[in-house]
Amino acid sequence: MGSKQNLNIQMWEKEIDEEIHILLSHNILTSQLAIAIYKACTLQFKDSNTKIGRYYYSHLGVRSKTMQLPNIYNAKYKKPRRLAKAYDLNKSPNMDNLFYISRKKTK
Numbered sequence: 001m002g003s004k005q006n007l008n009i010q011m012w013e014k015e016i017d018e019e020i021h022i023l024l025s026h027n028i029l030t031s032q033l034a035i036a037i038y039k040a041c042t043l044q045f046k047d048s049n050t051k052i053g054r055y056y057y058s059h060l061g062v063r064s065k066t067m068q069l070p071n072i073y074n075a076k077y078k079k080p081r082r083l084a085k086a087y088d089l090n091k092s093p094n095m096d097n098l099f100y101i102s103r104k105k106t107k
Contacts, residue, residue: 022069023089029056031064031085061093 019033031053038052039045057063064085 026070027089029087062091
């Protein structure tokens with residue numbers, strides 16, 4: 001594997017880590033993380049993003065929308081907020097207590 005490919009993988013891994021933190025801290029599921037979870041769990045790697053979005057809408061009861069993701073860093077390091085498509089699980093009528101329970105365990 002070339003160094004450029006390694007760098008891309010490292011950047012992707014860091015982004016996913018940040019998005020997991022946003023999910024657990026703010027109950028916001030980014031579309032990128034939702035797609036990765038869907039494909040890893042269903043092994044349906046050829047499903048379109050639209051099909052995956054419809055799957056989440058039918059189960060969560062909320063559509064993804066473009067939003068500014070919360071800054072997860074402390075005052076020492078300011079990373080600019082980025083816009084991303086995401087599901088606000090706080091507004092989901094179908095949300096059970098799974099994320100709230102896991103968030104309490106991480107504190």
